[in-house]
């Protein structure tokens with residue numbers, strides 16, 4: 174069997190940049206204003222790239238991005254036709270190569286579920302003191318908004334490290350919420366990274382009442398993030414960042430190191446990394462990395478969505494034990 178390879182895309186939402194909403198500064202490191210929205214053309218370009226190289230993985234859709242409304246009933250300052258066009262493109266071109274799931278409700282302020290109003294703390298800090306009685310309805314709400322938008326999801330992504338302090342309660346809650354909303358006994362989630370350690374693979378996080386949950390970690394770093402903070406878009410720069418993941422000859426880089434130590438390369442980047450504050454440099458790097466993986470590793474690795482990885486893990490649970498942290 175070829176080794177699974179996958180790509181995590183964190184933080185996408187229609188038009189709105191959640192990074193702009195929650196960033197601590199409103200300028201890039203080199204002093205340019207952060208842009209609040211991304212044109213749909215950049216999603217179309219992303220789709221061209223994943224289709225060109227057969228890239229698969231996980232793609233978040235944030236249901237209430239930045240506390241600016243929701244993707245079903247409309248987003249503040251976003252043209253409804255652009256919102257619908259974005260969602261339609263995700264459904265027709267991103268899925269099913271990418272497993273789509275929420276990255277909780279807002280990736281910004283936590284929400285009072287009764288009123289929809291923002292609470293005075295972010296979702297990460299809110300989650301740190303919760304248990305299943307509040308996490309199940311919160312996660313179920315996120316899955317329900319996606320379902321209403323026509324996306325049935327069996328997995329979720331943690332905004333920041335949402336839930337890490339209460340991981341047992343969080344794991345139960347993801348599994349229970351997925352069953353409640355989408356009647357699936359199997360579920361996946363992304364919270365942790367497994368980097369610089371051998372044999373980095375997903376694991377069975379929970380088996381309970383006939384339900385199973387698979388934890389899928391990132392095994393590389395988001396090298397593309399750096400593109401947010403530089404005006405450089407030249408070929409030399411693009412190749413320099415791509416080299417950190419895989420060199421042109423396929424001999425070095427994080428992807429190769431993960432493979433050499435028996436792990437699964439699970440790459441990670443963010444929507445804002447690919448958008449590069451409007452320059453799209455990150456998309457060009459993703460294109461280059463996809464090309465290099467095809468050229469050097471097509472006999473060794475096979476692109477998989479998170480749902481495909483979940484099925485693989487559940488078909489041979491004993492081979493995917495929980496690592497020690």
Ligand SMILES: [Zn+2]
Pocket residue numbers: 183184276280331332333
């Ligand atoms: Zn995120």
